[in-house]
Amino acid sequence: MSFPATSPFPVPEDMDASLVSEDGKSLKRKYRIRDLTGMVFGRLSVLERDENSKTGQIRWKCICTCGNIKTVQASNLKNGAAPSCGCLKKEVLSRKKKRHGMTFSREYHSWQSMRQRCLNTSHKSWDDYGGRGIKICPEWLNSFEQFYQDMGPRPEETTLEREDVNGHYCKENCVWATHRTQAQNRRNTVLSFDKVNLLWKLKEDGIAMTEIAKMLGTSKGAISGVVYGGAWKK
Ligand SMILES: [Zn+2]
Numbered sequence: 001m002s003f004p005a006t007s008p009f010p011v012p013e014d015m016d017a018s019l020v021s022e023d024g025k026s027l028k029r030k031y032r033i034r035d036l037t038g039m040v041f042g043r044l045s046v047l048e049r050d051e052n053s054k055t056g057q058i059r060w061k062c063i064c065t066c067g068n069i070k071t072v073q074a075s076n077l078k079n080g081a082a083p084s085c086g087c088l089k090k091e092v093l094s095r096k097k098k099r100h101g102m103t104f105s106r107e108y109h110s111w112q113s114m115r116q117r118c119l120n121t122s123h124k125s126w127d128d129y130g131g132r133g134i135k136i137c138p139e140w141l142n143s144f145e146q147f148y149q150d151m152g153p154r155p156e157e158t159t160l161e162r163e164d165v166n167g168h169y170c171k172e173n174c175v176w177a178t179h180r181t182q183a184q185n186r187r188n189t190v191l192s193f194d195k196v197n198l199l200w201k202l203k204e205d206g207i208a209m210t211e212i213a214k215m216l217g218t219s220k221g222a223i224s225g226v227v228y229g230g231a232w233k234k
Contacts, residue, residue: 043065058074060077111148135169151174195216
């Protein structure tokens with residue numbers, strides 16, 4: 001395929017208009033097509049001229065960094081309208097869809113499960129979580145990004161655990177814990193309905209929460225979970 005040095009299509013943005021005809025007198029200006037071979041536009045590197053479009057637009061065959069070959073109009077290369085073979089647009093779209101790109105990560109699974117337990121009234125564990133007043137802090141409620149920023153990567157063999165099992169899901173009360181540490185937490189802070197009733201009586205009598213915790217053999221966190229957090233609702 002060969003192309004004439006001059007083009008019958010006067011498309012100035014695609015061409016150098018600096019040349020005049022050899023005699024220097026002719027009113028007809030000659031246009032020389034600007035050679036884009038080897039030039040890089042975004043992800044596209046120009047390989048060679050391709051056939052003009054049906055409307056006479058100059059086109060170049062390009063190779064994308066992803067390996068695709070694509071024929072692109074010169075004007076679209078130069079004005080940035082075609083920064084790739086189309087792969088860039090696809091990537092941006094899928095990034096928007098996934099946002100954080102961690103949809104299938106362990107951490108995301110933990111975040112989703114937490115929300116299920118606390119928000120979904122038909123979840124099998126609802127009664128032990130949302131159903132008894134365990135809440136998710138506002139920072140984490142609708143933001144996996146914030147959750148991940150606060151908790152960091154989840155080590156293998158661990159799950160999301162509240163240090164105080166009557167406290168809420170928030171940065172201060174959560175750790176990635178192995179099953180063994182979880183069991184210990186449970187033993188340390190376990191409350192019963194009897195204890196909770198006693199707790200409220202002591203609270204109404206004006207006993208400090210640290211004192212109540214000592215009397216009930218549990219942590220201050222567990223007490224405040226009940227008093228302020230809505231755990232073990234009356
Ligand atoms: Zn591409």
